[in-house]
Amino acid sequence: MSIPVYNLKGEVVGKEEIPRGFSIPPHYFSVFEDIRYVRNALRRGTASTKTRAEVRGGGRKPWRQKGTGRARHGSIRSPIWRGGGVVFGPKPRSFRIDIPKKVKKLAIRSSISDKIVNDKLFILKGVRFDKVSTKEAASLIGSLKISGSILFVFSDENGEVELSMRNLPKVKPLFWNKVNTYDVVKHENLVVTEEAYKNMKEVWGNV
Numbered sequence: 208m209s210i211p212v213y214n215l216k217g218e219v220v221g222k223e224e225i226p227r228g229f230s231i232p233p234h235y236f237s238v239f240e241d242i243r244y245v246r247n248a249l250r251r252g253t254a255s256t257k258t259r260a261e262v263r264g265g266g267r268k269p270w271r272q273k274g275t276g277r278a279r280h281g282s283i284r285s286p287i288w289r290g291g292g293v294v295f296g297p298k299p300r301s302f303r304i305d306i307p308k309k310v311k312k313l314a315i316r317s318s319i320s321d322k323i324v325n326d327k328l329f330i331l332k333g334v335r336f337d338k339v340s341t342k343e344a345a346s347l348i349g350s351l352k353i354s355g356s357i358l359f360v361f362s363d364e365n366g367e368v369e370l371s372m373r374n375l376p377k378v379k380p381l382f383w384n385k386v387n388t389y390d391v392v393k394h395e396n397l398v399v400t401e402e403a404y405k406n407m408k409e410v411w412g413n414v
Contacts, residue, residue: 208224208225208230209222209223209224209225210222210223210225210323210328210330211223211330212330212331212332212401213329213330213331213332213350213351214331214332214333215331215332215333215334215347215350216350217350217351217352220332221332223330223401223404225323226408226412226413227412227413228316228408228411228412228413229316229319229320229323229408229411229412230320230323231316231317231320232317232320233317233318233320233321233324234313234314234317235317237310237311237313237314237317238314238317238318238388238392240306240310240314241306241310241311241314241315241387241388241389242314242388242389242392243304244304244305244306244311245387245388245389246389247302247303247304248302248303250302252299252300252301252302253299254297254298254299255296255297255298255299256293256296256297256298257292257293257296258292258293258294258296259282259284259285259286259291259292260292261292262284262290262291262292263284264283264284264290265282265283265284265285265291266282268280268281268282269282269283311388312411314388315386315387315388315391315411316411316412317388318388318391318392319391319397319407319411321392322391322396322397327395327396327397328396328397328399329351329353329396329397329398329399330399330400330401330404331347331351331398331399331400331401332400332401333401334347334361334363334368334400334401335363335367335368336363336367336368336371337367338367339367339370339371340371341371341374341375343371344368344371344372344374344375344378345375348375348378348398351398353396353398354395355377355394355395355396356377356378356379356393356394356395356396357377357378357379357394357395357396357397357398358379358381358386358390358391358393358394358396358397358398359372359378359379359380359381359398359399360381360382360383360386360397360398360399360400360403360404360407361380361381361382361383361400361403362382362383362400362402362403362406363400364382368380368400369382379394383399383403383406383407384406384410386407
C-alpha cells in the first residue's frame with residue numbers, strides 16, 4: 208500500500224510506501240490516554256486558595272464564650288465567616304501523569320494510521336523556502352485544495368518554513384520530532400514534507 212507524493216504545484220509526482228507501523232488498526236484507548244497525558248502536561252496548576260491558618264486576622268476570640276446570646280466563635284476567619292479561610296480549596300499542584308512509552312508510540316501510530324485511512328495525510332516534495340514568505344506558504348497550501356485545519360510537519364531546521372507557515376489561519380507548523388497524538392487528532396489534515404515523513408517512518412513506522 209502506498210500514498211501519493213505531491214509537488215509544490217499540487218501535482219502527484221510519486222508514491223511513498225506505508226510502513227507496517229502506519230497501517231495498523233487504530234487503538235483508540237491508547238490515543239485517549241496519550242491525549243490525556245498531553246493535555247494534563249499543559250495545565251499550569253497554579254490555582255491557590257488560603258486556609259483559615261493563612262488568611263489575615265482572626266487572632267483573638269470575637270466575643271466571650273457565654274452570656275451574649277450569640278453562637279460561640281473562636282475566630283472571625285473561620286470558613287463559615289465572610290472573608291474566612293477556604294475548606295478543601297485548590298493548591299498549586301502538578302497535573303502530569305505517566306504513561307508507558309509503548310502506549311505513546313502506539314497512540315501516534317494509531318493517529319497517523321487514521322489519517323491515512325481517511326485520506327487526510329499529504330506528503331509534499333521539495334518544500335524549501337529561501338526566505339520567510341507567508342505568500343509562498345499560502346500558495347503552497349492552496350495548491351493542495353484541502354479544507355479544514357492543517358498540521359504542517361517539516362524537517363527544515365533553519366526556521367524559514369515554520370516562520371512562513373505560522374501566520375496562516377488554521378495551520379500549525381511543527382518540527383517532525385515534536386509530533387504528538389493530540390495535535391494530529393486536533394487538526395483535520397496532516398501535511399508532511401517528504402524529509403519529515405522519512406524521519407517519522409524511521410522512529411514510528413517500524414513495528
